[in-house]
Amino acid sequence: xxxxxxxxxxxxxxERVDEVDRELIRALNERARVVQEIATIKAEAGIPIFDPxxxxxxxxxxxxxxxxxxxxxxxxxxxxxxxxxxxxxEIQRGEYQR
Amino acid sequence: MDVSASVKTDVKTHNGMIRPDTxxxxxxxxxxxxxxxFVASAKAxxxxxxxxxxxxxxxxxxxxxxxxxxxxxxxxxxxxxGGDLGLKVVTEVMDPYDIELVMEHAEILxxxxxxxxxxxxxxxxxxxxxxxxxxxxxxxxxxxxxEEWLLAAEYITAAGGDNVVLCERGIRTFETSTRFTxxxxxxxxxxxxxxxxxxxxxxxxxxxxxxxxxxxxxSVAAEADGLMVESHHEPQxxxxxxxxxxxxxxxxxxxxxxxxxxxxxxxxxx
Numbered sequence: 122x123x124x125x126x127x128x129x130x131x132x133x134x135x136e137r138v139d140e141v142d143r144e145l146i147r148a149l150n151e152r153a154r155v156v157q158e159i160a161t162i163k164a165e166a167g168i169p170i171f172d173p174x175x176x177x178x179x180x181x182x183x184x185x186x187x188x189x190x191x192x193x194x195x196x197x198x199x200x201x202x203x204x205x206x207x208x209x210x211e212i213q214r215g216e217y218q219r
Numbered sequence: 220m221d222v223s224a225s226v227k228t229d230v231k232t233h234n235g236m237i238r239p240d241t242x243x244x245x246x247x248x249x250x251x252x253x254x255x256x257f258v259a260s261a262k263a264x265x266x267x268x269x270x271x272x273x274x275x276x277x278x279x280x281x282x283x284x285x286x287x288x289x290x291x292x293x294x295x296x297x298x299x300x301g302g303d304l305g306l307k308v309v310t311e312v313m314d315p316y317d318i319e320l321v322m323e324h325a326e327i328l329x330x331x332x333x334x335x336x337x338x339x340x341x342x343x344x345x346x347x348x349x350x351x352x353x354x355x356x357x358x359x360x361x362x363x364x365x366e367e368w369l370l371a372a373e374y375i376t377a378a379g380g381d382n383v384v385l386c387e388r389g390i391r392t393f394e395t396s397t398r399f400t401x402x403x404x405x406x407x408x409x410x411x412x413x414x415x416x417x418x419x420x421x422x423x424x425x426x427x428x429x430x431x432x433x434x435x436x437x438s439v440a441a442e443a444d445g446l447m448v449e450s451h452h453e454p455q456x457x458x459x460x461x462x463x464x465x466x467x468x469x470x471x472x473x474x475x476x477x478x479x480x481x482x483x484x485x486x487x488x489x
Contacts (some may be wrong), residue, residue, distance in 0.1 A: 173373055205366075211489040212411035 153207045160211040170211055176204055228485050230416045230444055232382040234352040236307070236327065237416040238459055244348070245309050245356075246420070246470060247273035249460040250286065251293035256301070259452040260299045263467045269473045270489065271327070272297075273447060276315045278459060279333050280464030286458045287439055289484040291320065298324035300364050309356060309447070317341045322347060323326065327354045332388055332423075335360035345378025354382030356447065359421065361391045365405050369413055385417045386447060389424025391422040398426025398463075401434055403441040410442055418445035422463045428454070432476060439480040448473070 122130070153203045161168060183200040191199075223487055229239045237243055246267065248260045251274045264272045272477025276293030278286065289296070292311065301308040309327040313334060321328055328348070334340055335358060344355060355375055359368045372383050387406050401424035406417045420443075421434035435446050451457045451464035466472070474488050481488045 149274055168413075169412065172371055195225045207414075213409070 135188060149203065149207075152203070156207050156211065157214075160214065170208060179204060222281050227442065228444075229411075230272060230414060232384060232416060233355055234326070234382045234471075236354050236382060237248075237384060237418075237444050238489070240486055241419065241445075241489045242305050242439060242443075242484075243483045243489055244269045244477075245271040245272065245445065245447040246450045246465070246475065247309075248275075248451045248457065248464065249449050250275045250278055250458055251289055251296050251357065252458050254296050256452070258282050258303075260450060261304055261306060263452055263470055265304045265306060266280070267470045270307060271309055271463075272301060272304075272310040273449075274461075275311050275313055276321075276324075277317065278310070279313055280325070280459075285438050285476050294321060294324040301321075301325075302468055306397060307346035310456055312344065315340050322351075322353055326352070326365050327356055327384075329356040329386075330358060333359040333418050335363055335368065338371070339413045340372050341371060342378045345375035345380030349379030352382070354384060355380060356384050356418070358386045358388045358389070359402075359405065360399075361389075361399065363390075365408050365412070368405075369409060369415075372413075383415055384444075385413075385415050388420040389444075397424065397430065399424045401425065401437075403437060403443075406441045406443050416444040417442075418447055420441045420447040420461070422431070422447075422449040422465075426460075426463050427461050428463055428465055428469070431463065432469065432473070435477060436480045437474070439477060439484055442484070446477075449467065 163170065180197050180200055181197050187193055187196040231237050231239050246264045246269055251257045257274055270387060274297055274298060275288055278288035288450040290336060297310055307327065309329055310321060310325045311329040311331050312321040318426045328344055330341065339378045348355065357372050368385060373386060375383050387402060389401045392400040394455045395402050401421060404448050409417050419438035421431050421438060421455040425431060425434055430449060438446060449460060449464040450470040451461060452467055454464040454466050457464055
């Protein structure tokens, strides 16, 4: 592969990565918005945000759906971070500052 | 702006230990040393206007050669004095074998910071207190995250236990001017995440009595639902942690000192 051809190929692949990232960001925010709807209902019913049983189900499912090459344990870590960061938004919202 | 409007003061336990719009103070010596010592300290707690007395019968000391507590004899002193004075007793349980015995002598079982991650102990306590009015004060581990602390509480509740109260008691940091670093952010975060009441132990966190009252005021402002402080009728003579115990005079004034702060948060000190 010539140097110019290689650069072109990398550029092409990077554009695909960027496209996937855009999709991930869109999906994560969509996830956060749905979680917000749940949190609003929970706040009205006086149910706490912390729900470790549900979190564990989500984390196990993330591993179940995982086809690799990302390791199962890494997928779990990634999802744990997603869950907790989205939860952080919720605990800072007005509904929980009674 | 009314500050109290944004504070969650409606948390409670079913056994009446934590009640909405109040700030519960638990006080007493680190350890039950003798009948005379405990009755003197407990009388001071009663006179100071508080309803819950603490005292250790089993002491988790850093060194196995330090005073380990009076054990069953200490429990008997706790329940006798508590009963005579009409005070509810809070005491630590360290060993699963002692749970039933401790329940005979105390209303509230304390799980110490060093046992926060002793999940089999937590499960057994949860199962033992299920359906009773007994409660648990679950101290945060010295290096536990809020998440780990809440999950530890979950071990108790998942096993059927109720009336769980979280207690922030300082975490290990690089700072040496205090024994531990009182993490008041954790109190607020825990209260945002769960419905469990959260109290603060400023005595163990600071390790020195001059900080106990200021940290108690700060705990009220940080939305805590109560306080667990060490007090002793003769701190200089105490067998354990004397340097952090409030002397009687300070304990007598505690309610009045805290009430203006509690009032601003929509709470009454009890």
